[in-house]
Amino acid sequence: MMRTFATLLALSASPLALAGPAMAGAVEKQPLNVAAIGMFMVFVVLTLGITYWASRRTRSASDFYTAGGGITGFQNGLAIAGDYMSAATLLGLSSMVFAKGYDGFIYTVGFFVGWPIITFLMAERLRNLGRFTFADIASYRLDQTKIRTFAAFGSLTVVSFYLIVQMVGAGQLIQLLFGLDYPVAVVVVGVVMMAYVIFGGMIATTWVQIIKAVLLLAGGTTLAFMAMAQFGFSYETLAREAITVHKDGLGMMGPGSMLADPVNVASMSLGLVFGIAGLPHILMRFFTVPNAKEARKSVFYATGFIGFFFLVVCTLGFAAVVIIGKDPQYFVNGELGGKLVGGGNMVAMHLAKAVGGNLFLGFLSAVAFATILAVVAGLALAGASAISHDLYATVIMKGKADEKTELKVSRIAAVAIGVLAIVLGILFEKQNVAFLVGLTFGVAASTNFPILILSMYWKDLTTRGALLGGFSGLISAVTLVILSKAVWVTVLGNETAIFPYEHPALFSMPLAFAVSIVVSLLDRSAAAATERARFDDQFVRAQTGHGAAGAHNH
């Protein structure tokens, strides 16, 4: 039980990550699921059609990177929500409520509260200051070459780690849900993702994400509706039955033993949220809207969709306590309360089968796969932008690259990232990649996020401070992940972990901030003085949008 719980935790601690790492090792190929494959094919054909349409509208670099800034707040809200509502959210959170009752709900609330904070403190500044990548903001008044190189490196690190997690998760999920071979799944994901990004750029990537978000919201809501119908839509009726089935009895209705250390939970959820605010594929979504007004609206919509979806997912887990918990066909060897067929994260899928039959299970499986596809496309685009816009156009060509060549470079970069993702996905098949989740969020929260937020809010930040702070965040995050259970015990085979937590961000993020601040304050160089003087200009633009890139007109 403890082990299942630990893997559940690892999974749900990363709503964007895939169910993959949690399932590592225990996956068995299932019989071919024709309904699921059929519905997935429909999704692929539809989205490739959209990609064709988008390719005819992708003419400039701005179209490619940010859909020309022409996405509305509502559409972008759906796309942001889509980035956050992954297969892991659906599978992981519902499984957690199923297993742990109210404790699972406490976690869910923690995964939500960061979004209002992003709305209040980041959304409009991101839009006003950035153009294509978050490095635009970090390097706004600092040394272009150094900061951009570092930011691009931070982006690419996060993108590569995260791609591996997603690809391995895709392969395993597909074996389980579709009954296809692992390499087939990885190649399909890689090739379709490359098609979206190379031909359709940000326009196609955004629409794929929007369609997926709508399908996921619709699928989840329908499932919750069908499940609750069995209880006359009364949570009280459901609760009465649930406490007779759940192993904790009435105990499942309140905070339980798992939250013996709630401070850790509270800090973890915040570390997680700041990690999200440092993920390049989420940040770039803020540049796809025409202005700050739409950027604000988009986080408002995104927050609403995410909150709604989380409540739906918790309802699914709650209803599954009764519907799945009483049905021996979903347990290994028919032992009620034993291991679930297909692993601990399959609760939502079993529920789909129990209340909606095989066709609905097929639909939900197809949506889960579509989810991975949409996320990897966003990641590949973010990586390609870092290479072509930050490294090629700004650092190597010193801003003198012509747009056609820059576009070509970004497409080549997208191909390279796609091929790399396929190769790494296959290489890491048998590896336990759980540590990569911690690494991704650790680096995002301790490297990208501190530099970004300080450059937006703090006048005295200098290039030296940002670089040293970023590096100390990066090094401490990587070190702590190596010393944590996921690597020190699971991968390296030591007895006990030296670092007792899953997320390094709790410690590495404050360190990055501290080093940035101290070094900046001690920086007396002439360059530092100029950088501080330029803050005024940046401040006016952040506040008023004066000089910000507008929507692109054809």
Place this chain on the structure above:
Amino acid sequence: MTGNATHAIRQHPQFATLVKRRSTLAWTLAALTLGTYYLYMLVVALAPDTLHQALHSGGVLSVGVPVGAAIIVFTWALTGYYVYRANTEFDRLTATILQESQP
């Protein structure tokens, strides 16, 4: 962007008002969001039985369920309030400042 235009905006009498109003609102709402969440976590840690009570006397559904849902809905409503104020009041103020700062 020219340094002059920036300077003019910065000197505009309404600019300080805009900055002050926006940051007061944003930081107040952020504090309210985090305050609500941490208060909830404190109750979870120190007084878990509070959340465990039955919602209706004689029922089994606990108070904690609507409380958790209310935190999600409440903090979302705060984002709605921020976006409303920013998209009306602050944007109007910004437009005035930008217009009157034209050389």
